[in-house]
Amino acid sequence: MSTKTTLKGIAEHLNLSISTVSKALADSPEISDSTKLLVKTAARQLKYRPNAMARGLKSSRTNTLGVVIPNIMHNFFAKVIVGMEEEATKNGYSLVTCISNESLEKEKQSLHMLSDVSVDAIIISLTSETQETNEIEHLKDILHYDIPLVMFDRANSDLACDSVVINDYKGAYDAAAYLLKTGCRNIAFLSTLNNTSVGNKRLSGYQAALSDYDNTLVPKVVYTKLTSLENDLGTFIENNDIDGLITTDESSAIYSMNTLRIKGKQVPEDVSVIGFTDGNLARNYFPSVTTVKQQAEIMGKKAVQIALKNLNNKDQHEPVQEIIETELVIRNSTKTI
Amino acid sequence: MSTKTTLKGIAEHLNLSISTVSKALADSPEISDSTKLLVKTAARQLKYRPNAMARGLKSSRTNTLGVVIPNIMHNFFAKVIVGMEEEATKNGYSLVTCISNESLEKEKQSLHMLSDVSVDAIIISLTSETQETNEIEHLKDILHYDIPLVMFDRANSDLACDSVVINDYKGAYDAAAYLLKTGCRNIAFLSTLNNTSVGNKRLSGYQAALSDYDNTLVPKVVYTKLTSLENDLGTFIENNDIDGLITTDESSAIYSMNTLRIKGKQVPEDVSVIGFTDGNLARNYFPSVTTVKQQAEIMGKKAVQIALKNLNNKDQHEPVQEIIETELVIRNSTKTI
DNA sequence: ATGAAAGCGCTAACAG
DNA sequence: CTGTTAGCGCTTTCAT
Numbered sequence: 001m002s003t004k005t006t007l008k009g010i011a012e013h014l015n016l017s018i019s020t021v022s023k024a025l026a027d028s029p030e031i032s033d034s035t036k037l038l039v040k041t042a043a044r045q046l047k048y049r050p051n052a053m054a055r056g057l058k059s060s061r062t063n064t065l066g067v068v069i070p071n072i073m074h075n076f077f078a079k080v081i082v083g084m085e086e087e088a089t090k091n092g093y094s095l096v097t098c099i100s101n102e103s104l105e106k107e108k109q110s111l112h113m114l115s116d117v118s119v120d121a122i123i124i125s126l127t128s129e130t131q132e133t134n135e136i137e138h139l140k141d142i143l144h145y146d147i148p149l150v151m152f153d154r155a156n157s158d159l160a161c162d163s164v165v166i167n168d169y170k171g172a173y174d175a176a177a178y179l180l181k182t183g184c185r186n187i188a189f190l191s192t193l194n195n196t197s198v199g200n201k202r203l204s205g206y207q208a209a210l211s212d213y214d215n216t217l218v219p220k221v222v223y224t225k226l227t228s229l230e231n232d233l234g235t236f237i238e239n240n241d242i243d244g245l246i247t248t249d250e251s252s253a254i255y256s257m258n259t260l261r262i263k264g265k266q267v268p269e270d271v272s273v274i275g276f277t278d279g280n281l282a283r284n285y286f287p288s289v290t291t292v293k294q295q296a297e298i299m300g301k302k303a304v305q306i307a308l309k310n311l312n313n314k315d316q317h318e319p320v321q322e323i324i325e326t327e328l329v330i331r332n333s334t335k336t337i
Numbered sequence: 338m339s340t341k342t343t344l345k346g347i348a349e350h351l352n353l354s355i356s357t358v359s360k361a362l363a364d365s366p367e368i369s370d371s372t373k374l375l376v377k378t379a380a381r382q383l384k385y386r387p388n389a390m391a392r393g394l395k396s397s398r399t400n401t402l403g404v405v406i407p408n409i410m411h412n413f414f415a416k417v418i419v420g421m422e423e424e425a426t427k428n429g430y431s432l433v434t435c436i437s438n439e440s441l442e443k444e445k446q447s448l449h450m451l452s453d454v455s456v457d458a459i460i461i462s463l464t465s466e467t468q469e470t471n472e473i474e475h476l477k478d479i480l481h482y483d484i485p486l487v488m489f490d491r492a493n494s495d496l497a498c499d500s501v502v503i504n505d506y507k508g509a510y511d512a513a514a515y516l517l518k519t520g521c522r523n524i525a526f527l528s529t530l531n532n533t534s535v536g537n538k539r540l541s542g543y544q545a546a547l548s549d550y551d552n553t554l555v556p557k558v559v560y561t562k563l564t565s566l567e568n569d570l571g572t573f574i575e576n577n578d579i580d581g582l583i584t585t586d587e588s589s590a591i592y593s594m595n596t597l598r599i600k601g602k603q604v605p606e607d608v609s610v611i612g613f614t615d616g617n618l619a620r621n622y623f624p625s626v627t628t629v630k631q632q633a634e635i636m637g638k639k640a641v642q643i644a645l646k647n648l649n650n651k652d653q654h655e656p657v658q659e660i661i662e663t664e665l666v667i668r669n670s671t672k673t674i
Numbered sequence: 675a676t677g678a679a680a681g682c683g684c685t686a687a688c689a690g
Numbered sequence: 691c692t693g694t695t696a697g698c699g700c701t702t703t704c705a706t
Binding site: 026056 | 682683684685686
Binding site for chain 2: 004049050051052053054056057062063064072073075078079081082085089094095096097098099109112113114115116117118145251254255258261280281284285286
């Protein structure tokens with residue numbers, strides 16, 4: 001093992017003091033240009049790389065951001081991570097990623113761990129369990145330790161911290177409005193997001209669109225899980241004659257279309273389908289799926305930007321909520337106008 | 338801000354010395370049971386959490402693993418990360434994740450950054466650019482600094498470090514053999530992995546299966562990218578009469594099936610299709626796609642296990658290559674036997 | 675059984 | 691302009 005060069009190493013090599021070397025590398029005005037040059041060349045030769053831990057110990061800054069997400073297999077979250085990673089790297093930060101796997105317990109552990117390794121800020125999307133139970137002590141602890149916290153997508157309004165969310169209400173509203181415009185009148189709403197902030201907002205948007213259009217229309221809601229979707233939707237279809245369906249995520253849209261096919265319904269001729277999350281599945285299914293596109297990468301970048309801002313300016317401020325608008329991507333699972 | 342409690346805080350609180358507190362918390366036999374109890378209760382009361390940086394500075398261990406992957410949007414890599422995260426957490430380690438985005442330059446930066454933050458080991462899957470150019474100096478640097486390195490999936494055999502890979506040869510061989518068994522005789526191989534170790538091994542497996550079966554069969558290979566797949570495969574089909582197709586990833590399989598449909602070919606009646614990577618797309622497309630399943634989560638776990646083993650036992654050893662077998666998941670994009 | 679002190683690598687106040 | 695020194699929070703050797 002060739003031991004790593006430290007400031008001391010360079011200092012000895014050049015017969016200078018450690019602090020001179022430190023200042024030279026930091027481009028301090030106290031140091032003459034000639035020795036700066038000397039030091040910098042030596043540093044390069046000796047492949048000097050500052051020890052982030054030592055520096056962090058001194059400055060209590062680590063240039064790392066903690067991220068905790070419920071599920072990385074979900075296209076939306078993966079995309080958010082891409083956006084975060086890009087923005088973080090651009091600003092000299094790196095990401096410590098934790099996957100809470102929709103478990104409150106794991107979320108708590110992750111937060112502990114992140115605070116242990118002294119990340120400069122934490123960015124989190126809450127687990128469904130956290131949102132259902134509304135248990136937020138562990139999040140308050142983070143704020144209490146003065147670690148900047150920003151929530152994204154699945155936020156909690158009882159918490160005094162910044163957040164960045166999709167305009168879920170309007171996304172669902174637009175989807176329903178579009179279906180109405182194309183002639184659908186019996187539009188159902190299939191949700192795998194029971195008890196989450198996101199799910200509730202989408203439901204409201206859907207309901208509002210129906211009643212704004214014609215207040216005799218009755219909303220029909222199917223709560224389900226991916227694992228039981230085929231059964232739940234199947235029996236629902238047998239008892240309800242629908243011509244439109246909005247689902248709260250990408251996989252649900254696909255599963256629903258498969259179920260519809262099995263039940264002898266054509267998409268979009270018999271029933272139009274709109275999903276959320278614009279991923280590979282929606283784009284490449286047959287027929288391709290009309291989708292409410294959440295600007296995942298933008299969301300990730302914004303979250304990092306807010307975190308960095310908070311971290312550089314630690315005075316109190318009213319929590320701000322950044323709202324990102326969705327976009328309805330029209331494809332072939334819906335009738336044309 | 339309520340300032341974090343440190344050993345000093347506890348020590349003052351109890352009128353003990355810092356070192357006594359430190360030892361008590363570490364369960365040192367030097368300390369009496371009574372004071373141990375005292376210290377531990379105080380620690381809990383004051384919500385003491387050790388500072389990982391300070392500890393790391395002393396022990397030059399950070400309990401973090403660096404991971405660099407080419408693309409997190411790819412189902413396979415996302416799954417690998419899930420496996421890694423699980424195994425790492427189980428062992429008290431956390432993951433610093435970098436996305437190289439298939440760029441050699443970004444890969445180098447990531448490695449630098451990871452070495453800067455003193456991760457205890459690095460786990461990497463190489464970018465296609467790295468594999469094409471065979472530039473591995475940056476990887477050698479890591480080994481040179483004695484940071485345990487383990488490569489997964491896309492490995493480089495010129496590098497003296499452990500790796501864990503899929504049995505790509507056999508995966509492709511089995512896929513081709515299955516198509517042959519179901520009666521296909523004009524099987525093409527469509528690759529988006531030109532110049533990668535993985536792509537080459539799959540190609541060999543495919544070729545071997547053909548010649549083992551009947552050495553008059555001629556392999557037909559289409560190199561393409563996702564962005565131009567439709568064109569490339571389209572013209573290929575016009576000039577070649579195929580009844581079977583093996584693609585090197587999940588999206589390619591889907592795109593290919595769309596292309597085949599456009600060209601008036603039925604799947605699987607006219608041509609059978611087999612893809613790699615068993616994700617949502619393959620499972621839920623219509624028809625569902627017969628797939629070579631790579632055990633992604635297992636791979637992630639194995640990689641972490643190897644990294645941890647190396648890190649706890651730093652003597653030299655011959656590089657070991659762990660090979661994970663694939664599994665052919667038979668669905669509806671292939672004819673039955 | 676407990677404490678004092680050195681030192682991990684770095685920064686920054688202070689002295690020269 | 692350069693060097694000395696103290697200290698970030700912790701572990702660990704060496705007294706007591």
